[in-house]
Amino acid sequence: MGVLTYVLVLVFAVLTALLFMGSSGPQPTKYLNDTYDYIIVGGGSAGAVLATRLSEDRESSVLLLEAGGTGDSNWFINPPLTGALIQKSSEDWNYLTEPQQHAAFGMKEQRGSWPRGKVLGGCSSINMMVYIRGSRHDYDNWAKEGCEGWSYKDVLPYFLKSEDAQTDELKNSVFHSTGGELSVSHIGHTGLSEVFLNGGHELGFKAQDTCHGPDQIGFCKMEATVRGGRRASTYSEFLKSAMNRKNLHVGVNSLVAKVLIENGRAEGVEVIRDGKSVTIRARKEVVLSGGAVNTPQLLMLSGVGPRGHLQDMGIDVKADLPVGDNLQDHLMVFLQVLTNTTMPLSAENVGNVWTMADYFLHKKGAIATTGIEGSAFLFNDGSITSDNGNPPDIQVHLESVHAFTKNEKSFENMNFKEEVRDLLFSSPARPSSFVLLPILLHPKSRGTIRLKSKDLNHYPAIDPQYLQHSDDIDTFLKGIRFLEGLLDTKPMKAIGATLNNSIPMYSLCKDYKFRSDDFWKCFVQQISVTVYHPIGTCRMGRADDSTAVVDPQLRVKGIKHLRVVDASIMRNIPSGNTNAPAIMIAEKAADMIRGKDTVEKWKEQIRGHI
Incomplete structure (x- = not known):
């Protein structure tokens, strides 16, 4: 039996306790008003943070609307190791991509599965809790391309504002912070992370406690949004306590x-609630925080999008903008590695x-970890420093779980074809492996x-066009070749780490x-498969930028009084997981909307260090 499947069975013994802890505290609002100052659509990673911040001004009334529920009754949200089991639940939108032409050959109809959070906290409530901000060069490039105010120097204080570092290595870094709402922890458990870091060091890379220092390039321990052995989502960390506020x-x-757009101005929203259509007005602004899929869908349904497409759909055009273009996502591939140790989680x-x-x-031990214990950031030319001023090309995750075994369920939700699934999930229990x-x-x-x-109930057409550009496969190949070299290092050889063609998954390409x-x-x-990081479909840019949907x-x-605050505004995809950047965007947007600067403390902290 696979490790996560086994945990699924055993954790049943504590479900009652987990349910009780998850459902305590303030509850959602039963009766809504007709009018609010601010209406936020989407209570996910960004929306929950934005609602928390805007409601700090007690004279402002704020409404947060979420299509899903609280998630309090989903027993697998809180234990970090069971995170993958939330997919295909009622807290997941359960999207599938359009058939891909250059990828997803092992998927049914060549459609990839796209989990998206349909719950308070959004994807922060169903993701694997990885905390990565991206490269400083990502944000500097946004600024160079016309997104004034979005350089690394501008955004770093907002990352720091949210953070509540839990471990000494992070607390003692000028690039980390304590006292914010979002818990960030080191969550290694097996010892494989040390082998991983030592192998990288043998190859000449820095082995470091954090990849959030002056230089992202190198190997580092994994940081995760976990507090006291439980998932730290934007619902649990930010919104839940704020729900006590009367405003x-x-x-x-x-x-x-x-x-509802009237005379070029967003006046409110039409909401389906309890089976009825309700109109709610906004005195000041409507803010969309539905993410890279739902936000462009809602904009287009409201008449904001590419003119030709809206006309084909029979929708009156309120603004002709490239909504839904520029979709970018991270792709990953699983490399199962055999080892002669019992270190991997099993x-x-x-x-x-x-x-x-x-x-x-005690909320400790293996179940209190995510199973992802290390990360590395690399250039595809093998360079070991970032002096070239460019962000990295490749990221590597070390997953310490002995996955892909018979009866393993944690990755079966990827829409694999039956014959492919049977190969992927047919490894024996011995020898153990990691990924x-x-x-x-x-x-x-x-x-x-x-x-x-x-029809609102018809899911949109999601077409990431994976691997359409041949350079993407070439970069993947360089990343795999690098990992082959990593497995040849002394630390990896010491645990018998090897890529072996006896592993069933590699029979997929036996020709x-x-x-x-x-x-x-x-x-x-x-x-x-996706790393769950879609961005860019409401791209940010200068007023004269024809590729932009929103300004800086x-x-x-x-459209007056209408904003977008979520990962869809990202100009280009960051070098790493996108949950932390989405939270940063909400923090920065809150200051923009409120006309305040709440990060002077953190600007002072980083002065002279970047």
């Missing part, structure tokens, strides 16, 4: 059908009464979000010589 209303199970060392008791009584995940950080391929109909270029290219096209103040061009 903040939170409406769950409330699906916004349309932004059914034996996780699914026992002592481990369960350690978590139930290396090379990630394509800056794909050259670009996709789109488009409507399929005017090619094992570990040849053609083999790896075939493998990438077969099973590369995040105001929708041509």
Whole structure:
């Protein structure tokens, strides 16, 4: 039995306790007003933070609308190790991409699965809790391309404002902070992270406690949004306590059908709630925080989008803007690595009464970790410093779970074909293994979000056009070749780490010589999957930028009193996981909307260090 499946069974013993802890505290608003100062659509990673900050001004009334529920009754949200089991639940939108032409060959109909949070906290409530901000060069490049106020120097204080570092290594860094709402912890458990870091050091890279220092390039311990052995989502960390405020209303199970735009101004929203359509007005602003899929969908349904597409859909055009263009996402591929040690998390060392008791009584041990213990950031030319002024090309995750075994369920939700799934999940329990995940950080391929109909209940057409640009496969190949070199280091050899063609998953490309270029290219096209990081579909840019939907103040061009605050505004995808940047965007947007500067303390902290 796979380790996460085993945990799923055993954790049942403590579900009652977890349910009680999750459902305590303030509850969503039952009856909503007709009018508020601010209406925020989407209670996810960004929306929950924005609602918390705007409602700090007690004279302002704030309404947060979320299509999903609280998630308090989903027992698998809180234990970090069971995070992957939330996919395909009622807290997931359960999206599928359009059929891909150059990727997803191992998926049914060549459609990739796209989990998206449909719950308070959004993707921060269903993700794998990785905390990565990206490269300083990502944000400096945004600023150089016309996004004034979004350089690394501008955004770093907002990352710091949110953070509440839990470990001494982070607390003692000028690039980290304590006292914010969002817990950031080191969550290594198995010892594999030390092997990983030592292997990188042998190759000449820095082995460091954090990849958030002056230089992102190198190997580092994984940081995660975990507090006291429980998931730290924007719902649990920010919003939940704010829901006690009288000026903040939170409406769950409330699906916004349309932004009401009259005479070039956003006046309010039309909401489907309790089976009825309700109109709610905004005195000051409507803010969309639905994410890179739902926000462009709602804008287009409201008449803001590409003129030709809206006309084809029979929608009156309120503003002709490139909504839904510029879709970018990170792709990853699983490389299962055999080892002769018992370090990886397995059914034996996780699914026992002592481990369960350690978590139930103390919120410690293997179940209190995510299973992702290390990360690395690399250039595709093998350079070991970032003096060239560019962000990295490749990210690597070290996953310490002995996954892809018989009966393993944690990755079966990827829409794999039956025959592919049977190969992927057929490894024996012995010998144990761990997983290396090379990630394509800056794909050259670009996709789109488009409507399929005017019916709100019809999911949009999600077409990331994965691997459409040949350079993307070439970069993947360089990342895999790097990992082959990593496995040849003394620390890796000491634990017997090897890529072996006896591993069933590698039979997917048995027509090619094992570990040849053609083999790896075939493998990438077969099973590369999303890292859950879609961005860019309401791109930020200058007023005269024809590719931009919002200006650097995040105001929708041509529509007054309408803003977008979520990952869809990112100009280009950051070098790393996107949850922390989405939270930063909300923090910065709150200051823009309120006309305040709340980060002077952190500006002073970093002065002279960047």
